[in-house]
Amino acid sequence: MLLSAYETSMCVSSNKGLYNNFIIGAEYKELLSLGKIINAVKQLCLKYPQFSLAVSDDYHSEFINEYDLKNCIDIVNDSSIEEILQKYTDLKFNYADKVPLWRVVLDSKTNTLFFVVDHTYFDGTAGKTFHVEFCKVLGDDDIVEDSIIRPKFESYSTSTEMMRFQDRFVGSGIIDKGTYPKMDERLMNSPYFKHNYKVVHLSKEKTDNLVKLARDNGFKLTGLMYSIASKAIVYSYKDEDNKKIRTMIAINSRFKVDSQIDPLFYKFGLFYGTYFHINDISFIKNSEIIEIGKNFQKGLNENKDKCMEDCEVLETKAKKDRSIIEQSQDDMASRDLCPLTTLTISNLGVLNDDKVNKSNTQ
Known part of the structure; x- marks a missing residue:
């Protein structure tokens, strides 16, 4: 297939x-x-x-x-x-x-x-x-x-096939040749971005503290990481740029699978949609990390059902022109805009099984 x-x-x-x-x-x-x-x-x-x-x-x-x-x-x-x-x-x-x-x-x-x-x-x-x-x-x-x-x-x-994407999405969304995915070159040219990767290991104690901080304030660890990352890159811009920071977050999209399909076939597989979070630079500069995290979580909660739209657009347009896929990646490769980073987090999720040490799932 x-x-x-x-x-x-x-x-x-x-x-x-x-x-x-x-x-x-x-x-x-x-x-x-x-x-x-x-x-x-x-x-x-x-x-x-x-x-x-x-x-x-x-x-x-x-x-x-x-x-x-x-x-x-x-x-x-x-x-x-x-x-x-x-x-x-x-x-x-x-x-x-x-x-x-x-x-x-x-x-x-x-x-x-x-x-x-x-x-x-x-x-x-x-x-x-x-x-x-x-x-x-x-x-x-x-x-x-x-x-x-x-x-x-x-x-x-x-x-x-499982999500049964519809042709009605043709013409909507942002997918186009050479523009997806897209990163701002000024960000990539900043000194903190390098085209390599570094393994960063957060201990269980540090991760537990981060999870507690996020949950005590009504959002998840993803929101906290987004807030910290936004603060880290926002000063690459000047206020007069009047720009927005647009971040793509991968969302598990198994809830979009056709209800008649046997769950056996989608426990594994590639199932994710994209949620795009957009914030004004001024908001990120002038807000505390907790406030940014709450804003992120609020937007995610309100827009989760729409997170598949860009995925559906790409799938639908690719049916007519498969070259869109490779050309978008060629664009990324030619501009060298893909830093590779590996982050290891202890206790990222808890597996409810006695065979697993629940204090150290990574």
């Missing part, structure tokens, strides 16, 4: 070195081993099609005929979290190799399991779902009878 426009944009972005992987990790109470991991992951691979999907040269999804889970699971014991994240952020999934676009990594020193994925068939929600589903099938059996996966799925439905 032809990839959705957003799935394709992730592939193009990866091919051009603009975006690599994301990683969701959790520290487990139950001692993990290679055998236990293989036996559990095998059940997920046989149940969910995304684990067995590759990308063809013409941006179609295709199932891998056969693969060995031993080649998809790594054990490390002498690396810090920062070193692990740096290594696997750099990991390049080569689409031409027709191998699974994910990797499971066990840090045996801390009993932490990392789910490393290319962004084509997985999003952040799917990353957390991996650990939820992994816990359900994790057993005590350490003996592996067969680590080979031979997928028997007949088809795969992309997010486009």
Whole structure:
């Protein structure tokens, strides 16, 4: 099946070195081993099609005929979290190799399991779902009878098919060749932006304090991070510029999936819409971080149902002209406007399972 426009944009972005992987990790109470991991992951691979999907040269999804889970699971014991994240952020999934676009990594020193994925068939929600589903099938059996996966799925439905985008969105929205996504060059030329990345690890204690600060004031951690980032970049502008800061936030869009579709098929997959938050420079300069965070959360709450519009516009226009996807990424690459940053946050989400150390889900 032809990839959705957003799935394709992730592939193009990866091919051009603009975006690599994301990683969701959790520290487990139950001692993990290679055998236990293989036996559990095998059940997920046989149940969910995304684990067995590759990308063809013409941006179609295709199932891998056969693969060995031993080649998809790594054990490390002498690396810090920062070193692990740096290594696997750099990991390049080569689409031409027709191998699974994910990797499971066990840090045996801390009993932490990392789910490393290319962004084509997985999003952040799917990353957390991996650990939820992994816990359900994790057993005590350490003996592996067969680590080979031979997928028997007949088809795969992309997010486009599940959300049933309508042609009525043609002509609306902001999507156009060479202009999406777009960043202001003055921001990118400022000294604090660099075309590289740095691993920043926030401890559980610091993260808990940030979460408490946000929730005590009626908004979420995302809003607090947005507020801090806005304050950091706003002074690149002069008041007389009369500009607005426009930020794109990814929103889980599974609530848009057709209600008749079996949930089995969209627990994983790429499902996100875009919420654009716009603020006057003067508001950001003259407001405290808490006030900015509340403003962000209020806008998000009011506009969540509209967060799919730009995604729908891109999907609809791409049906008529697929070159829009690659040209938008070419525009980004030619201007070198994509700083890569990795932020690790402890206790980002709580997994309700006794097998997971709830104090350290990353």
